[in-house]
Amino acid sequence: xxxxxxxxxxxxxxxxxxxxxxxxxxxxxxxxxxxxxxxxxxxxxxxxxxxxxxxxxxxxxxxxxxxxxxxxxxx
Amino acid sequence: xxxxxxxxxxxxxxxxxxxxxxxxxxxxxxxxxxxxxxxxxxxxxxxxxxxxxxxxxxxxxxxxxxxxxxxxxxxxxxxxxxxxxxxxxxxxxxxxxxxxxxxxxxxxxxxxxxxxxxxxxxxxxxxxxxxxxxxxxxxxxxxxxxxxxxxxxxxxxxx
Numbered sequence: 001x002x003x004x005x006x007x008x009x010x011x012x013x014x015x016x017x018x019x020x021x022x023x024x025x026x027x028x029x030x031x032x033x034x035x036x037x038x039x040x041x042x043x044x045x046x047x048x049x050x051x052x053x054x055x056x057x058x059x060x061x062x063x064x065x066x067x068x069x070x071x072x073x074x075x
Numbered sequence: 076x077x078x079x080x081x082x083x084x085x086x087x088x089x090x091x092x093x094x095x096x097x098x099x100x101x102x103x104x105x106x107x108x109x110x111x112x113x114x115x116x117x118x119x120x121x122x123x124x125x126x127x128x129x130x131x132x133x134x135x136x137x138x139x140x141x142x143x144x145x146x147x148x149x150x151x152x153x154x155x156x157x158x159x160x161x162x163x164x165x166x167x168x169x170x171x172x173x174x175x176x177x178x179x180x181x182x183x184x185x186x187x188x189x190x191x192x193x194x195x196x197x198x199x200x201x202x203x204x205x206x207x208x209x210x211x212x213x214x215x216x217x218x219x220x221x222x223x224x225x226x227x228x229x230x231x232x233x234x
């Protein structure tokens with residue numbers, strides 16, 4: 001099992017990682033804990049799984065891409 | 076492609092465009108060129124546009140430059156989904172969304188949205204909806220260069 005993990009913007013700088021791979025997890029929250037070595041989650045943490053918005057308790061599967069980022073500020 | 080308008084007249088719908096660009100673009104030229112090359116231009120009765128540009132100030136601080144980061148695969152997909160969803164809600168004939176990423180200077184256009192419809196209400200409502208959806212959901216992030224250092228923008232303005 002392999003899950004790709006990505007971090008963007010201020011969160012990338014805060015975590016100190018732009019991407020990572022983890023072997024196994026059941027939820028996005030578990031992906032966060034494993035990829036960040038249980039760093040504290042920001043209150044406004046946003047999650048996407050396979051390019052779609054998701055929740056921290058959303059399930060993850062083998063081959064998924066899980067992204068963590070702060071609230072968006074485009075436009 | 077043919078879809079039904081609310082009045083059940085056949086309405087042709089163009090292939091819509093979502094552009095993410097690292098290069099400077101001139102917003103009005105982009106809109107004009109898109110309209111001129113459209114095979115459906117003779118159906119356009121209304122054009123609604125929104126152009127968002129970079130200010131040289133934010134939160135009372137001078138901003139000399141901006142870095143716009145994005146999540147490339149998700150951004151492209153999300154902008155195309157927005158166009159699709161707008162088309163489902165309003166009888167728009169054509170739509171253009173363009174967004175800058177990378178290094179941006181004050182007065183540069185950041186985002187362009189244009190909607191074309193047979194009548195004004197659809198174009199105006201779709202354009203307004205698209206910019207609000209984009210600002211609060213499309214995965215872009217701004218980092219501003221200020222006199223005291225580079226700062227990530229943490230929230231959008233209310234409007």
